[in-house]
Structure formats: structure tokens, C-alpha cells
Amino acid sequence: MCGIAGIVANRQVNQALYNSLLVLQHRGQDAAGIVTYDHDRFYQRKANGLVRDVFHSRHMERLKGTMGIAHVRYPTAGSSSSAEAQPLYVNSPFGISLGHNGNLVNSEQLKKELFREDRRHLNTESDSEILLNVLAHELANQQTMQPRPEDIFAAVRGVHRRCRGAYAVVAMIADSGIVAFRDTYGIRPLVYGVRESRHGMEFMVASESAALDALDFSLLRDVYPGEAVFIDMGGKIYTQQCSQDSLHSPCIFEYVYFARPDSAIEDIFVQKARMRMGQRLARKIAREWPDHDIDVVMPIPDTSRTAAIEIAHLLDIKYREGFIKNRYIGRTFIMPGNTLRKKSVRQKLNPIRLEFNRKNVLLIDDSIVRGTTSREIVQMARDAGARKVYFASASPPIRHQNIYGIDMPVRNELIAFNKDVGEIEQEISADRLFYQDLDDLVEAVRKGNSALKKFDTSMFDGDYITGVEEGYFESLETLRNDRSRQEREKEYTSIDLHDSG
Numbered sequence: 001m002c003g004i005a006g007i008v009a010n011r012q013v014n015q016a017l018y019n020s021l022l023v024l025q026h027r028g029q030d031a032a033g034i035v036t037y038d039h040d041r042f043y044q045r046k047a048n049g050l051v052r053d054v055f056h057s058r059h060m061e062r063l064k065g066t067m068g069i070a071h072v073r074y075p076t077a078g079s080s081s082s083a084e085a086q087p088l089y090v091n092s093p094f095g096i097s098l099g100h101n102g103n104l105v106n107s108e109q110l111k112k113e114l115f116r117e118d119r120r121h122l123n124t125e126s127d128s129e130i131l132l133n134v135l136a137h138e139l140a141n142q143q144t145m146q147p148r149p150e151d152i153f154a155a156v157r158g159v160h161r162r163c164r165g166a167y168a169v170v171a172m173i174a175d176s177g178i179v180a181f182r183d184t185y186g187i188r189p190l191v192y193g194v195r196e197s198r199h200g201m202e203f204m205v206a207s208e209s210a211a212l213d214a215l216d217f218s219l220l221r222d223v224y225p226g227e228a229v230f231i232d233m234g235g236k237i238y239t240q241q242c243s244q245d246s247l248h249s250p251c252i253f254e255y256v257y258f259a260r261p262d263s264a265i266e267d268i269f270v271q272k273a274r275m276r277m278g279q280r281l282a283r284k285i286a287r288e289w290p291d292h293d294i295d296v297v298m299p300i301p302d303t304s305r306t307a308a309i310e311i312a313h314l315l316d317i318k319y320r321e322g323f324i325k326n327r328y329i330g331r332t333f334i335m336p337g338n339t340l341r342k343k344s345v346r347q348k349l350n351p352i353r354l355e356f357n358r359k360n361v362l363l364i365d366d367s368i369v370r371g372t373t374s375r376e377i378v379q380m381a382r383d384a385g386a387r388k389v390y391f392a393s394a395s396p397p398i399r400h401q402n403i404y405g406i407d408m409p410v411r412n413e414l415i416a417f418n419k420d421v422g423e424i425e426q427e428i429s430a431d432r433l434f435y436q437d438l439d440d441l442v443e444a445v446r447k448g449n450s451a452l453k454k455f456d457t458s459m460f461d462g463d464y465i466t467g468v469e470e471g472y473f474e475s476l477e478t479l480r481n482d483r484s485r486q487e488r489e490k491e492y493t494s495i496d497l498h499d500s501g
Helices: 014-027 057-062 107-116 127-140 149-162 209-214 253-258 270-288 305-315 338-348 372-383 421-427 438-446 472-480 482-491
Strands: 002-008 031-038 041-048 067-073 088-090 096-104 165-173 177-182 191-197 200-206 218-222 227-232 237-241 296-299 323-325 349-351 360-365 388-393 432-435
Touching (some): 002 014, 002 096, 002 165, 002 177, 002 227, 014 031, 014 057, 014 200, 014 209, 031 096, 067 096, 067 165, 067 177, 088 127, 096 127, 127 165, 149 177, 149 227, 149 237, 191 209, 200 209, 200 227, 209 218, 253 270, 270 360, 270 432, 270 438, 296 305, 305 360, 338 349, 338 372, 349 372, 360 372, 421 432
Parallel strands (some): 296 360, 360 388
Antiparallel strands (some): 002 067, 002 200, 031 041, 031 067, 088 096, 096 165, 165 177, 177 227, 227 237, 323 349
16 A cells, blocks of 8 residues: 655645655555656655655755655565655656556566567566556657647556556656546545645645645545546646546445545545444444443554444443554554564553453454454453453454555465454454444445445455456465565665665
8 A cells, every 4th residue: 555646836846745745654654755847857755764754854955846746655566675665767758757556466467568569677576667667658659759638648548458456646747747547446546636826726636635635735536447637737637537447446445444534535534434334333233242241442543443432332331542552653554574563563552551450341443454463452451451352343354365555465364364253253362353244334435425336345355356367366475475575675685776865
């Protein structure tokens, strides 16, 4: 999962892009980057680390220009090397810089095509570099010295024909403008908005509307599945549907976990969706366990707090904050390596013993992925004096890998793979475990926008809307298992050809 942003303005955009990345930091903590354009030159700074650590005053001063794009990353396909930090750059045609959120499922086929047919060289294992080169080749095929909006839209149509998977993209073309587009299913989010200044209209695209809010841009709408939005350097905006086969199917896990609660995606307020998740889960608990002995409901901060408040209210049980979160520790779900995740749980959360002492506690989390975090938290509650520890997940059991940009582990690392709820309950050492039903999750989200008929729920039901080629999961498991990732990081060496330092 990554976060992207792009701005075309009438003033320097370096600080605005930096601020947008701070808002999107939750979407990726591995690397950050900004590329701006000014007087026929790209200016770039990118490196591994948090936004606040990657950019210093000397870097910001070099990022000149009134147009730019930005990216925060955590690794899915490829490695976490700084060579794969984005935005990525290719010099032909025109000069293009690109940031990508998502994951291609036909990257191996595209690699071969790019080498054998397009004569393009790839310098990393990143599928984002593949997507960049496909876009560049399709734009070169337009055979123009200065790309017009129709040339850019034709290139995006070429991307849609060739690329399969999830992709929300923002790309900057030298001396032209910024183009943003989504895959034909709209799996990954992308919105755009406008801000009026004394010099004219300014436009911004971003992964989430919260980034627009923070910079005083007014949200116009989501970029439609298969659509491209082009903003030229003069501040004129063009839009075109570039696919005839689009089928709206946004990722439901954005509402469960990834998106900020103050964002709106597909006209659905994330905060309201999480409230409805809590309400439906509360009804399930009341239905299946009417004579419960729960003394207190506690969230595992932060994402589950909204659902937990609703559960406590509907079950008429006290709501308490039982864990204090260290906000200087990253999101453990997106940390590479099981050992690091386990260690970080204890550093990240500290129980308030008074709230646990001799109580039957119902802990609420947004989801259970590997189970490592859940098991540690249940034990922390017991160590703090809880008499019984019950656990509830606002999402259904995650039994399948995610192939659309969320780094779900190999199947045998998923705690729910080939296990029923009773077995998972024992694995995390809970006295009782509840999961949200998939139908309830879908309805909780859909209620915010009844026009949405389908969501990507593949991690819960194994239904992959793009289709999956034979052997894909086997190669994916080789890439994603923790051991091979750690070995790859030790052996990986590369030269970052474009970093401005």
C-alpha cells in the first residue's frame, strides 16, 4: 500500500507536497519521495524512511517548481531498497516521473514484452517501474513532439490494454502537466480537487481526500475506474474515460484499516463506515451470546476505536481506553519481518492496569492478519490482570492473499488459513472470538453509497476480479515470505541513478 499526490499550482509546490505526504504517511512508512518540475528540469529527493526524516531544509530548497508529484511507500512487489523509492523517472519520451499505488498481476509477462518488443531496460524489481515504462512506450507510440491531452489519453488506453491488476497512478510529463488515472476496476483510491488562488485555479490529486482537506483544496470527486485526468501546466483540466470495460470494485480493506477516518472514498465517509461495522458486529455478539459476562469494551488503538465505541453503546457495556499507544512506532501490520512486528507490539502498546484488573474484557481490533499482534495483546491483557479476555474483529477472517497492493503474507502465515474460528481462538489464546460476517461488512460500507454494487473482498473470499495466471501464487509466495525477504535485503545492492541527495 502506498500514498500518492500531485499538484499543479501558481506557486512553489514543494511545501504543499511535503504536507500532503505527512497526511498520507499512514499509507507507507518505508520510503518517501517528491519530484518537482521547473524550467525544463526535474528536481528530486527520495530515500528510505519517514517523511520527516527524508526531507530537510536543503532538500526542500532544491525542489523548485509550480508542478510536482509525491509518494510514500511500503514494499509489496520488489524490495525495500532505496533504489525502488518513488517517484520513478524515465527520460524518454519527453521525461516522465511516476508514482504508483497498487500491484500488477501480470508483471512477469510485461517484463518480457518490455525487453523483447519495446526494447526497454528495467533497473529494479518494482512493478511500478514496469508500469512507468509501459506508459512511456505507449506515449512514444503517439509520435508527437508535444503531447496533447488526446495523446496522453491514448497512452493511458494502452496501459489499460496491457496492464492487469490494481493501480492508482500520478505521472508528471515534462513541459506538459500531470496525468492521474486508475485501473479499470478502481481497486485503489484516487481523488482530485481544486483550490482558488488570487492567480487562478490550482488542482491536486491524492490517494485520500484528507490530503486535499489539509491543503484547503475542495474535493471534486473520485477519479472513475479506467478514467484519466490530465491537468496541463496552465491549470486547465481534461478528463476522459479510457476503458470500455470498467467495472467498479474498490478495495473494501481501505475502509476497514488503511484509510484515515477523516477521508471519503467513493462518496463513503470512512468514519461512518467503521461506525456501521461496529453496529453490525455488536448485533452479532448480542445474537450469538445474549447472556455474555463482558464487563468492559476496549479498542486496540487506533483504527478500531470507532467500531468499539458503537459496540459498547449497543451492548450497553462500559467503554474504556485500556492501551496507551506510542505514536512514534509505525503500523505493525506493514512492518517487514515477524520478529520486528512482535517486538514492536510491546513497544507500541502499554496497558493501563487499573482498567484490566479482575475484569472480563472484550478487545476490538479492525482485523486479524498473522495473529502475532493479537496473541501478544491478549497476553498483555492477562498480564495486566484481566480475568477473561474476549476478542472481536471488525472484519471477517482473512484466509487469502491480497494481490492488489496490500502486502498480505503467504497463505500459511495467515492465521485464518485452513482454520475455523475455534482454532483461531485457541491460537491467539482468547476466551472467546468473534468475527464480522462478510455480508455485514459489505453492507456496512455500501450503505454510504448504494450505487456501488461490488467490492474487492478477495482476501476474505478468494474471488480475484482481475483473474490470476497459473503459477502466480507460487511465485508470489516466494517473494513474500519473510525469510526470503530478509535474505533478499541482505544481498540486494543497487545504484540510485536519480537521487539529488
